[in-house]
Amino acid sequence: MVTEGRCYSHKIKNYYNSSVHSTGFFTRELGQCKQRWGRLNDLVCKFCGCYDLALRGQASGENENDVMKRALDFYFSDQGSKFTLEHAWRELRHDQKWCSLAKPKDLATPKRKTVVGDAEGEEEVTGARPPGIKAAKAAKKKKGVQEESKHTEIKSVLEMKDKLNKQKLLEKLLEKRDPLSEMEESLKLKLIEVE
Incomplete structure (x- = not known):
């Protein structure tokens, strides 16, 4: 059996249950946290595809709001329901997994740079994603x-x-x-x- 402190999933469960947002609610079990992440990951990945499609089709003079509206329309036409996890997508979109490959037309830089902050300072990450499991x-x-x-x-x-x-x-x-x-x-x- 895996001990509480060793498994990453257990750390997430403990973090969620000790969060200010979850006070007053029932605590979530490990399986519930994994299940929620699975759903969230799936839907955010699908929306990222729609957002990339909208970003590639961005016309001259269109701003971020126009691209977002078009991405939400693409998602609705593709999935048949509204995208309700915009808050999660806004948190995750600059992580390496969900970084857009398409660039907005008004950006002149050749590669998207992500700044990762920690307690000691900031670290700039550029380039490709790390290799997948396979x-x-x-x-x-x-x-x-x-x-x-x-x-x-x-x-x-x-x-x-x-x-x-x-x-x-x-x-x-x-x-x-x-x-x-x-x-x-x-x-x-x-x-x-x-x-």
């Missing part, structure tokens, strides 16, 4: 195969080096003019047998 697993698998091939390559180099060292030792024993000791003689016989 891409990360594939890269990890590929990395494992590459590491395995490097391991076998290193192993073969070490074996070759060991073989060369044994050959040099055998040559030194054979070149020696003085009579060999018992230990040197037995080592010489072993090295000859190996080859």
